Amino acid sequence: MGISNIIRVEDVHRHFVVGEETVRALRGVSFTIKEGEFVTIMGSSGSGKSTLLNLLGCLDTPTSGEYYLDEISVRTMDGNRRATLRNRKIGFVFQSYNLLPKTTALENVELPLFYNPSVSASARKHKALAALDAVGLSDRINHRSNQMSGGQQQRVAIARALVNDPVLILADEATGNLDTRTSYEILALFQKLHAEGRTIVFVTHNPEIASFSSRNIVLKDGRIIDDRYNDNIQSAAEALAAMPPEED
Amino acid sequence: MNYGNLFKIAIKAIRNNKIRSLLTMLGIIIGITAVILMISLGQGAKSTIKGEISSIGSNLINIWPSSADESGARRSAADMQSLKMSDYEALRREARYLRYISPSFSSGGQAIAGNNNTPTTIYGVNTEYLEIQGLEILKGEMFTDEHIREIAKVCLLGQTVVDELFDGDSDAALGSVIRFNSLPVRVIGILKSKGSSAMGSDQDDIIIAPYTTVQKRVMAIDYIPSIVASGLSEEYSGQAIDEITAILRQQHGIKGEAKNNFRVMSMDEILDTIDQVMNTLTLLLAAIAFISLIVGGVGIMNIMYVSVTERTREIGLRMSIGAKSNQIMMQFLIEAVVISVTGGIIGILSGLILNGLISLIMTMTGSSMSMLISGKSIVVAFLVCTFTGIFFGWYPARKAARLDPIDALRYE
Structure with a gap:
């Protein structure tokens, strides 16, 4: 076998009861993501991608079907066990960064480790510095979130997602708040992490991003309508270099 | 659960909102100062009167x-x-x-x-x-x-x-x-x-x-x-x-x-009677001071409540990166207790200082009255403000802990 399954989704349904109506957000979704894949999950709003993201992120559990994260069944887990699972296995990157205000980059990156009692204070700082180094922010460790640009803030958020050495990085429209140039920078960073062997799931409605990933899953009305590997992965770094130079 | 870490998180949150935390503390500071002074005044009056009666001979x-x-x-x-x-x-x-x-x-x-x-x-x-x-x-x-x-x-x-x-x-x-x-x-x-x-x-x-x-x-x-x-x-x-x-x-x-x-x-019986009367008086004074402490506690509750609403996204984030709901609860509870206990300690100190000043003025004006700080009242004041923090921090903290991480992350 060699390469293990990070995500295994088997005929997952997720229904929400809103008033007297039942909304079927996911209607039988199955797929497997192996270690080292960079998968984009696309779909328009209402396609069920947010619901799928919440399930993959262990923030929610399926109504029926099975979800295995790193071969651990999540469906029957209670809130506390899923919290611990998120803490150990998942790194989240959000559209709006979600950094703590008035808090330095270092402290923001350290945050997940605060909820892991087995990590000592010195190990915490060491890991956080290494994560900040990995996203190229070694010179910004003591900057507060409000002193940084959007791109820098998103890098801090990515460092925070890396700090617990997760099996899965889950990005939710991670370039949604950024301009084209900065988006490329962030995508280049994701590609670098991918190249280093990280497993990344990037949920987006922007079709352009699919060209930078290794695989693209498309959702519509709660079902997968397309799932294909990308033979022609574009380099975000090259796309960045091809852009006209910034004025002033 | 790692209380040390939760404590650090709570301290950090308080420091991020210095002015607000200080104003919240002020209610507790005033309340505790009042309690200490009132009890001291009552006990001082009691001991002065008893002392003078005893000088006659209590037999x-x-x-x-x-x-x-x-x-x-x-x-x-x-x-x-x-x-x-x-x-x-x-x-x-x-x-x-x-x-x-x-x-x-x-x-x-x-x-x-x-x-x-x-x-x-x-x-x-x-x-x-x-x-x-x-x-x-x-x-x-x-x-x-x-x-x-x-x-x-x-x-x-x-x-x-x-x-x-x-x-x-x-x-x-x-x-x-x-x-x-x-x-x-x-x-x-x-x-x-x-x-x-x-x-x-x-x-x-x-x-x-x-x-x-x-x-x-x-x-x-x-x-x-x-x-x-x-x-x-x-x-x-x-x-x-x-x-x-x-x-x-x-x-x-x-x-x-x-x-x-x-x-x-x-x-002896007269002393006992005076004791009872003065204790009742002290209790009355303390009860009045206590009201201001409760007002301070409501202040804490109010601020913590606002704080939870304001920090909904932060709570969502913490949950998404692995905070359990009881850890969120503890964080906010610790925050409330730290505010009230810090306020309490400052209140005790300011009570002691004011007490000293009043005693000094009493001595200078030749009043036979005195102020008597009792260790018991300090311990009680301290326990009361810890309890105040827990009591008034409980509801906001529970509200924070019960947030759904998905909704909290989307909160605008």
């Missing part, structure tokens, strides 16, 4: 005719005159738990010497009165049993009377003849000053004379208004009272369930 026993029954209805005139000379003599003869005993005839009137006159009180007593009341002689000497037998027109003056009649010149006073109302009496001694009593009455504004003199020449009565005595020691005051009661009941022919027509009260 002092007073016997009065009982002028009212327990329902407060006034009794007959006969009851008001129920103590007779024979009662005094019986007590003197039979009571084994008493060391000293003296009848006490007191009568208000005008003391006159030359051109000076002053309203004062004359006490008709026996030679043991000095011991009973802890009085000492400054100049001259005490009257004798012979003076008592002879119904002699002699007296001793308190310092205030000397001041009023002789402009403080005790040498001039000694040996002179003054008049109490129309009765001329010779001054054979001057009493040492005792200062004012806890109740504020001037203990030096007295004249003492042989009881026969006051009874016959001033008051012209055949009963005794009251008897004062001192017990063997404070620990026997209970037995002394029982004994006096038994002797007097026998003297008065009171049997079975019939009520006493006299009252016996030891200084």
